[in-house]
Amino acid sequence: TEEHPFNHLIDTLKDGDRKYFNPQKLNDARYNKLPLSIRVLLEAAIRKCDGFYVKEEDVHNILDWSEQQNVAEVPFPPARVLLQDFTGIPAMVDLAAMRDAVTKHGVDPGLVNPVCPTDLIVDHSLQIDLNKCQSQGPPSRPSPARPTPRRGSQCGGERGSCSKGGCSDTPGRPATAVQQIENTPLLYTIHIHEFLTFFLRLSLFPLKWCSKAFKNVNVVAPDVGAVHQLNLEYLSRVVQESQGFIYPDSVVGTDSHTTMINGLGILGWGVGGIESEAVMLGQPISLTLPQVVGCRLVGSVNILATSIDIVLGITKHLRQAGIAGKFVEFFGPGVSQLSVPDRTTIANMCPEYNATVSFFPVDHVTLKHFKQTNFTEEKLELLEAYLKAVKLFRNYEDSGTVMLSLLSLKVIEINLSSMVPHVSGPKRPQDRVAVSSMKEDFQSCLNEKVGFKGFHISKEKQESLVPFLHGGQEYELAHGSVVIAAVISCTNNCNPSVMLTAGLLAKKAVEAGLIVKPYIRTSLAPGSGMVTHYLNTSGVLPYLSQLGFEVIGYGCATCVGNTAPLPETVSEAIKEGDLVACGVLSGNRHFEGRLCDCVRANYLASPPLVVAYAIAGTVSINFEKEPLGVTSEGKEVYLRDVWPTREEVQQIEQDKVISSIFTELRARREKGNTFWDNLECPESVVFPWDPKSTYIRSPSFFNKLVKVQPPQSIENAHALLFLGDKVTTDHISPAGSIARVSAAARYLLSKRLTPREFNSYGARRGNDAVMTRGTFASIKLQNRFIGKPGPKTVHIPSGQTLDVFEAVERYQRDGVPLIILAGKQYGSGNSRDWAAKGPYLLGVRAVIAESFEKMHKNHLVGMGIAPLQFLPGQSADSLELCGKEKFTITLPEDLSPKQILTTSSGKTFSVTTLFDSEMDVAFYRHGGLLRYVARTML
Numbered sequence: 001t002e003e004h005p006f007n008h009l010i011d012t013l014k015d016g017d018r019k020y021f022n023p024q025k026l027n028d029a030r031y032n033k034l035p036l037s038i039r040v041l042l043e044a045a046i047r048k049c050d051g052f053y054v055k056e057e058d059v060h061n062i063l064d065w066s067e068q069q070n071v072a073e074v075p076f077p078p079a080r081v082l083l084q085d086f087t088g089i090p091a092m093v094d095l096a097a098m099r100d101a102v103t104k105h106g107v108d109p110g111l112v113n114p115v116c117p118t119d120l121i122v123d124h125s126l127q128i129d130l131n132k133c134q135s136q137g138p139p140s141r142p143s144p145a146r147p148t149p150r151r152g153s154q155c156g157g158e159r160g161s162c163s164k165g166g167c168s169d170t171p172g173r174p175a176t177a178v179q180q181i182e183n184t185p186l187l188y189t190i191h192i193h194e195f196l197t198f199f200l201r202l203s204l205f206p207l208k209w210c211s212k213a214f215k216n217v218n219v220v221a222p223d224v225g226a227v228h229q230l231n232l233e234y235l236s237r238v239v240q241e242s243q244g245f246i247y248p249d250s251v252v253g254t255d256s257h258t259t260m261i262n263g264l265g266i267l268g269w270g271v272g273g274i275e276s277e278a279v280m281l282g283q284p285i286s287l288t289l290p291q292v293v294g295c296r297l298v299g300s301v302n303i304l305a306t307s308i309d310i311v312l313g314i315t316k317h318l319r320q321a322g323i324a325g326k327f328v329e330f331f332g333p334g335v336s337q338l339s340v341p342d343r344t345t346i347a348n349m350c351p352e353y354n355a356t357v358s359f360f361p362v363d364h365v366t367l368k369h370f371k372q373t374n375f376t377e378e379k380l381e382l383l384e385a386y387l388k389a390v391k392l393f394r395n396y397e398d399s400g401t402v403m404l405s406l407l408s409l410k411v412i413e414i415n416l417s418s419m420v421p422h423v424s425g426p427k428r429p430q431d432r433v434a435v436s437s438m439k440e441d442f443q444s445c446l447n448e449k450v451g452f453k454g455f456h457i458s459k460e461k462q463e464s465l466v467p468f469l470h471g472g473q474e475y476e477l478a479h480g481s482v483v484i485a486a487v488i489s490c491t492n493n494c495n496p497s498v499m500l501t502a503g504l505l506a507k508k509a510v511e512a513g514l515i516v517k518p519y520i521r522t523s524l525a526p527g528s529g530m531v532t533h534y535l536n537t538s539g540v541l542p543y544l545s546q547l548g549f550e551v552i553g554y555g556c557a558t559c560v561g562n563t564a565p566l567p568e569t570v571s572e573a574i575k576e577g578d579l580v581a582c583g584v585l586s587g588n589r590h591f592e593g594r595l596c597d598c599v600r601a602n603y604l605a606s607p608p609l610v611v612a613y614a615i616a617g618t619v620s621i622n623f624e625k626e627p628l629g630v631t632s633e634g635k636e637v638y639l640r641d642v643w644p645t646r647e648e649v650q651q652i653e654q655d656k657v658i659s660s661i662f663t664e665l666r667a668r669r670e671k672g673n674t675f676w677d678n679l680e681c682p683e684s685v686v687f688p689w690d691p692k693s694t695y696i697r698s699p700s701f702f703n704k705l706v707k708v709q710p711p712q713s714i715e716n717a718h719a720l721l722f723l724g725d726k727v728t729t730d731h732i733s734p735a736g737s738i739a740r741v742s743a744a745a746r747y748l749l750s751k752r753l754t755p756r757e758f759n760s761y762g763a764r765r766g767n768d769a770v771m772t773r774g775t776f777a778s779i780k781l782q783n784r785f786i787g788k789p790g791p792k793t794v795h796i797p798s799g800q801t802l803d804v805f806e807a808v809e810r811y812q813r814d815g816v817p818l819i820i821l822a823g824k825q826y827g828s829g830n831s832r833d834w835a836a837k838g839p840y841l842l843g844v845r846a847v848i849a850e851s852f853e854k855m856h857k858n859h860l861v862g863m864g865i866a867p868l869q870f871l872p873g874q875s876a877d878s879l880e881l882c883g884k885e886k887f888t889i890t891l892p893e894d895l896s897p898k899q900i901l902t903t904s905s906g907k908t909f910s911v912t913t914l915f916d917s918e919m920d921v922a923f924y925r926h927g928g929l930l931r932y933v934a935r936t937m938l
């Protein structure tokens, strides 16, 4: 810190022993005008300023945000990295290989460790899709063990919005593969059981090793909890502490749900595999200084609106606002009405409106949330004092000082009272009806001709009342009578507060003397055991069952049509009167005739409204004007009398739910996992590679690593491929099955595997030999040398048509460097690390394209491949390149970002280097980030 360019900003907190960088000591009026999310970027840049990764100029650019937004490229060194599932393996394997490489040069391998604290959560990926095996019987080959992460699929394997709502990760989520194997081996053939066990052991072994071998890596064993639950409840610090300094928590993760964390005032988002690896090794994320949109919440929430109504309502506004690629920062008095789960759900919806993050600066609600985990009073005080000292704390009620930081922002104003509750139906989920106009809407459905919104009941029949007997008592059914009411906490409705609202409503209704008529088929299907647990802890479960909402099972029972049949007298009455009877349920799927043939109108509603309509016994009701029910003493009770307030619900959510989730996670962590604990793994400093393994191999990124950096000019290179527009990462590095006739197949056959055992490229990402052979092995690859799709190319000068890998072998033998010619948007699609690693191992030195997908371009730089762009308006065609020329690209000693280079290929043309910074240039010169870091150690 002696030489730290900003050490004059160091301050100490009142307690005296905690230091921090105080940007206010810059004495720059612009600081007070920065949005809080940008202040987080600024603090990180100040603290990590080292003149290479982060420069003083970067700090000034961030401070000058009002001028530099959308212009300057700035570094962001996050406080931690979150890896989950198999994205962790390649990163760990690369670090293990780096240990080998430096050992060969006499350097202590124990020095190779992540620089940035890394949490690696094993659980996520291990939810191998065994449901499919169950329903289809044992498959003929072991492919079901493919390691594709399975996300949020409590309902029949569909990717429900459950995971979007951020609650598929409650500890009661579907059992992990480990659990499933341990608990239900009889469901599977021995073969599959063995295969899965083998596969798990194989994948877990390196992770187990790195949990011991590396400093700065925290591996969370399988079966403790899924990644986002852990991230929210367990790993989040809000304020980090290291080497006597405190600073704001921030994170990058390898998953798009990482944005949830912004609901806790922790800046973070998802990045690709290579980027996260780079961050682990100390490199900051590079981003264009973001524009920030302010989202001002005003007004008060409609009493009947649930969290989900609010979350979806806000999401809809944001989607319409066109804020792609921006930061959204929330402010205004309405924010304090949102609980932490509400905020994290909104933040998790970012991909829906394409914002980078939705940031909710820390306030008292956030602090109260952490009180329910294990933050002590003292820690919370420290946290608040620090955040206040650097002006990162917000009081949402206070409009004065807050506004200063938001003066220059584009602001979207949302009035929370416009979020009125809706139900949808009677036949399609997209037909939304405001609860306040339900009665009129149902009436018009009776009148309308048969269609999505019509039943065409003649006027004289609309008033029919059909008496029937049930349990020895007489009741009457009419059009609109509710006969099925199912509370399902699946998909959207698994936000705890929504289920709690239903429970509290039941409690208050019972206490007010209301009942649900006994002929109504009522049921309760919580999404997981956790839901039952917190309903029980909160004391509302008995009231739900008193109204007939008994737990019938987990997940999707009613929404897939598994309701018990209606009482016979009821179905007869419906038939007799040709009645439009109703079902109300809180799933997100149904529809016509799905619940039961004789129920023609089905409405989707929030769980508390399901309870309300069940008590009312009809959907044809105006809750404002008509009582929900009448007690046995003849007293009228209105819905507003028994509907719990948001404060009541939030209080219980705070006190019971958050803490019980935390306690459960901690208990699981302490209990451990036998499979994991018993997995044997040597405590060696270098990884014990198994030479026989065809899944995990030491990657050859460090081959021929020498201390001095290699020459960089590219002389007499050939174009390996001549590609068109929109080549995706899946074309470059397919993840699917390994074709029987392919270079990868030949390699695996040479290892004595049978085609049955090939598995997919995705499953073999830990084997660079397979992945290199699989690079450009997509059957959809359009190579202009060939003219039809396929993984082939023409070898120059022989003119022979070969598999891409065969051609590469020839070029390598002859020492010919390679380049790739491409059109627009090279590397679009999902970020995939092997789409850059593969070409590097093939010997590709540069890609010349009309444009690049940004994340892929960063990956190329990280792997030491030069991304070069044709000058504006130029392309291979306009330059009349046939691709079979020899390319020489001369790189000057003083190579700088965005420099124009001359390329000769018989003809001479210029290209722009897409290096963003000197750091990028350094990576290129060293053959990529990994070699740069290894060489630095040498």
Ligand SMILES: *[C@@H]1O[C@H](CO)[C@@H](O)[C@H](O)[C@H]1NC(C)=O
Pocket: 298, 299, 300, 415, 416, 417, 418
């Ligand atoms: C929000 O909307 C309600 C109802 O339309 C209105 O009464 C209230 O004044 C609005 N609040 C603000 C701050 O605009």
Ligand SMILES: *[C@@H]1O[C@H](CO)[C@@H](O)[C@H](O)[C@H]1NC(C)=O
Pocket: 319, 320, 322, 323, 324, 352, 353, 354
């Ligand atoms: C978000 O981005 C995707 C892909 O770039 C685009 O298809 C979609 O229309 C965008 N949505 C919004 C709301 O901007």
Ligand SMILES: *[C@@H]1O[C@H](CO)[C@@H](O)[C@H](O)[C@H]1NC(C)=O
Pocket: 234, 374, 375, 376, 379, 666
């Ligand atoms: C809370 O518990 C986690 C896990 O046991 C631990 O890592 C963390 O340090 C604890 N936090 C506090 C503030 O005690």
Ligand SMILES: *[C@@H]1O[C@H](CO)[C@@H](O)[C@H](O)[C@H]1NC(C)=O
Pocket: 532, 533, 536, 537
């Ligand atoms: C609810 O909690 C009580 C007391 O802890 C327990 O006896 C009961 O089994 C629980 N019920 C359910 C359904 O979990």
